[in-house]
Amino acid sequence: MTPNKLLWLCLWLLSASNALAAGISVRDDTGATVSLAQPAQRIVTLSPHLAETVFAAGAGGQIVGTVDYSNYPEAARRIPRVGGYSRFDLEAVVALKPDLIIAWEGGNAPAHLQKLRRLGLPVYLSQISRLEDIAGEIERIGVLAGTRQSADTAARTFRQRLADLQARYAGRPVVRTFYEVWHQPLKTIGGQQFISSVIRLCGGENVFGTLTATAPDVTVEAVLAANPEAIIASGMGEARPEWLDDWQARPGLLAAQRKNLFFIPPDLIQRHTPRLLDGAERLCQHLETARSRRPAGSRQ
Structure with a gap:
């Protein structure tokens, strides 16, 4: 290996090491920071639409638990249930040993989410109010799950489809x-x-x-x-x-x-x-x- 290549490799390893030490951090839809030491491999989603979004971000295989009526894509139907989004089973969630919980501010009980946080479980809180926000959520989930490439592709596709619809129906x-x-x-x-x-x-x-x-x-x-x-x-x-x-x-x-x-x-x-x-x-x-x-x- 040439000296230049050796120097480049050392710099790359140092950069990767620093990135790993820094961990992963994103802001959820409430503005709270969600930090992980490494990409989540055991995800629990507490709403049907959140399970679907995690699949869209390329991380469906990392979901270990979800709630009733999580029915899309087909693989979501086979994921173990922890109850319904409004009354999920806290013990069932904890038993799955998740390293990330993706919750719905508009549907999950705040008291239940607080209990999960007190147990030290990272909770990402979602609350979409605009069409444009969906693409950003896919990207953030991709960061947390380590599926950024798939998530970014899905987000770009969504933004392009949205732009096409906006152009088609503008001024009607x-x-x-x-x-x-x-x-x-x-x-x-x-x-x-x-x-x-x-x-x-x-x-x-x-x-x-x-x-x-x-x-x-x-x-x-x-x-x-x-x-x-x-x-x-x-x-x-x-x-x-x-x-x-x-x-x-x-x-x-x-x-x-x-x-x-x-x-x-x-x-x-x-x-x-x-x-x-x-x-x-x-x-x-x-x-x-x-x-x-x-x-x-x-x-x-």
């Missing part, structure tokens, strides 16, 4: 939209909920966008007064909910008059994962259908 005529989470009680989304950003991406306007609650209850009378041009429903599974067609009994409702009653599977639109763009594409297509059904010369 506005469609006033009611997003129906559930029928009884009648629930929708507020303006700060991330599905509102999907509606805006597609050139829509959330008719309840001034509400600050994440998933507020509304009345039928309020929907009729808002008179949306399109209604988007999610329901509970892959099948179109029967109650969506109940709006046909309201002939004064513009969305009913024009048969703009649309369905998107909840896993595609209500999970903060890369598949959210699949749901966004469907929502954008539905709003394009609503535009196509306008009378000639009508702006709504």
Whole structure:
């Protein structure tokens, strides 16, 4: 080995040693710093959407435990369960000896997360509020799991797909939209909920966008007064909910008059994962259908 090559090798080893000593550190969605001595090899995810995101970051094989309804990709179905996201089993989590827990601020009980932290377990807390945030989360998980190359590729793909949708639907005529989470009680989304950003991406306007609650209850009378041009429903599974067609009994409702009653599977639109763009594409297509059904010369 030449002296130059030997010097280069020594410098590289010194750099690698310093990097290892420094460990790994990222900030989660709450601004808290999460530090690990080395990439996580035993990960527990405390929400279905977080399991899906870890798979997207290339670290699905490192998940040793997750919660009920973690069903995508197919391999996620075979991961041991530690309960549900709102009431997970603390003892089951600890028994898995995780070196990283990825939790959901909007769904996991803060007291339970505090107990895990007091046991010395690193907890990364996720809370996505914008479409743009998903790519960054994939990248941060890739850093923590040591799968940075796969994660960075997935994040770039997500950003490119998002940019393409933004360019395609920028400037499209506005469609006033009611997003129906559930029928009884009648629930929708507020303006700060991330599905509102999907509606805006597609050139829509959330008719309840001034509400600050994440998933507020509304009345039928309020929907009729808002008179949306399109209604988007999610329901509970892959099948179109029967109650969506109940709006046909309201002939004064513009969305009913024009048969703009649309369905998107909840896993595609209500999970903060890369598949959210699949749901966004469907929502954008539905709003394009609503535009196509306008009378000639009508702006709504």
